[in-house]
Amino acid sequence: xxxxxxxxxxxxxxxxxxxxxxxxxxxxxxxxxxxxxxxxxxxxxxxxxxxxxxxxxxxxxxxxxxxxxxxxxxxxxxxxxxxxxxxxxxxxxxxxxxxxxxxxxxxxxxxxxxxxxxxxxxxxxxxxxxxxxxxxxxxxxxxxxxxxxxxxxxxxxxxxxxxxxxxxxxxxxxxxxxxxxxxxxxxxxxxxxxxxxxxxxxxxxxxxxxxxxxxxxxxxxxxxxxxxxxxxxxxxxxxxxxxxxxxxxxxxxxxxxxxx
DNA sequence: ATGTCTCTACTATAGAGA
Numbered sequence: 001x002x003x004x005x006x007x008x009x010x011x012x013x014x015x016x017x018x019x020x021x022x023x024x025x026x027x028x029x030x031x032x033x034x035x036x037x038x039x040x041x042x043x044x045x046x047x048x049x050x051x052x053x054x055x056x057x058x059x060x061x062x063x064x065x066x067x068x069x070x071x072x073x074x075x076x077x078x079x080x081x082x083x084x085x086x087x088x089x090x091x092x093x094x095x096x097x098x099x100x101x102x103x104x105x106x107x108x109x110x111x112x113x114x115x116x117x118x119x120x121x122x123x124x125x126x127x128x129x130x131x132x133x134x135x136x137x138x139x140x141x142x143x144x145x146x147x148x149x150x151x152x153x154x155x156x157x158x159x160x161x162x163x164x165x166x167x168x169x170x171x172x173x174x175x176x177x178x179x180x181x182x183x184x185x186x187x188x189x190x191x192x193x194x195x196x197x198x199x200x201x202x203x204x205x206x207x208x209x210x211x212x213x214x215x216x217x218x219x220x221x222x223x224x225x226x227x228x229x230x231x232x233x234x235x236x237x238x239x240x241x242x243x244x245x246x247x248x249x250x251x252x253x254x255x256x257x258x259x260x
Numbered sequence: 261a262t263g264t265c266t267c268t269a270c271t272a273t274a275g276a277g278a
Contacts, residue, residue, distance in 0.1 A: 009278080010266060034278085036267065061267050062277070116277060153278095207278085208264035251265075251278080 001071075001259045002027040003106060005149035005222060007205075007252035011035040011066070014250055015043045018068075021243065021254060022050050028071045029101060030254075031108030033151045035064035042066065059094035065110050065150075066097070073101035080109075080131050081138075087127035095128070104230065104259075105139060109150035114171030122171055125153070129180035136187055140227065147259075148189075149224045151252065154181045156191070159201065160220040165212065172221060189225040192237035192257050204239045205252045213244050224257045233260045 004027040008014040011032060022030065030052070035042060038058040047054055052068040057078045067073070077098040084091035095110040109132065114125030132148070139146045155161040155172050166173055185191055193202055203218030212218065224237060235258040243253040 013266070034266095113278060210261090210263055212264095248265090 001029075001102060001104070002256060003029045003147060003149060003224070003259065004254050004256045005031040005033070005108060005151070005224065006254040007033040007110070007151040007222065007250060009034050009036070009250040009252065011042060011064075012037055013248070015046060017243065017246060017249065019046045019050065021240070022047065022052060022068070025240070025254075025256060027256060029067065029069040029073070029099075029106060031097070031106075031149050032066040032068070033064075033108070033110035034062075035066050036061060037064060055097065055099070057094040057097050062093070063110055064094045065108050067099055067106075067108055069099070069101060071101050073099045073106075075099050076105070080128065080135060082134050083128060083131040086131055087124050090124040090128055103145065105144050105146035107135075107146065107148040107150075109148060109152070111150065111152045111154065113153045114174075114177065122174075125171060126176060126180055129177075129184065133180070133184045133187065136184060136189065136225075140187060144227065145230045146227045147224055147230055147257070149255070149257070151221060152181065152223045153221055154178065154223070155219050155221055156181050156185075156194070156223075162203070162217040162219070165207070165217045165219055172219065185225060188228050190228070190231035190234065192224040192226055192231075192234055193220070193239070193255070195231070196234065196237050202239055203241075204255055206244055208251055222252055222255050224255060226257075230259060234258075235260050
């Protein structure tokens with residue numbers, strides 16, 4: 001089973017990129033983030049023609065997630081359970097979709113960046129991370145096989161961002177951000193890219209500004225976390241760096257994970 | 261050297277977010 005995630009920075013600007021990538025890579029499931037449109041404006045026709053069913057959690061202008069799959073699936077949640085009670089503002093944004101496909105719970109997330117809105121905005125990021133940890137703990141308690149993929153907006157260690165790519169105090173690397181990410185992983189999850197490529201630098205994002213891609217001034221902020229039994233079936237996990245060199249690319253590249 | 265891309269809103273530039 002091939003599962004992927006891609007922050008496309010507007011699906012209407014990236015429709016052709018995604019259609020080409022689906023045709024070339026043939027993933028079974030692809031999660032999208034930052035589709036930046038409401039459901040009626042999502043360009044589903046090209047994807048459906050390629051055999052992918054689309055489920056959209058849309059929002060005007062910002063955020064928005066979706067899942068495209070060529071295997072049967074059921075949508076389980078379109079909001080992160082427990083977040084509304086903790087932080088209503090973030091809970092109202094389109095950042096979460098949870099499905100079950102082939103007996104596996106698959107979750108796509110667009111975790112808040114946390115650099116806008118001052119400390120209240122950052123608190124929303126931490127609230128999302130706490131609720132996500134609680135959701136993962138609940139799934140572990142059920143002994144469910146699951147994976148959480150998406151744009152986490154977290155560079156877990158200093159090896160996960162190029163020198164100069166972020167300023168000190170950036171919400172992607174603040175100590176509380178990293179502690180919250182560790183608290184999630186340390187439930188017993190496996191960071192697929194980190195596990196298969198120890199010591200390698202594998203960025204998933206390069207800012208549009210200042211020729212960041214040309215200088216390889218990137219970040220590893222898109223991740224796939226796997227539950228214990230699913231991690232035993234992990235075959236490969238890799239960002240598709242080539243997509244960043246295409247014409248009018250997203251600032252993120254797809255991450256593809258293969259499960260046996 | 262405040263450098264780029266995308267969205268929206270008092271339709272054409274500026275502000276916000278990333």
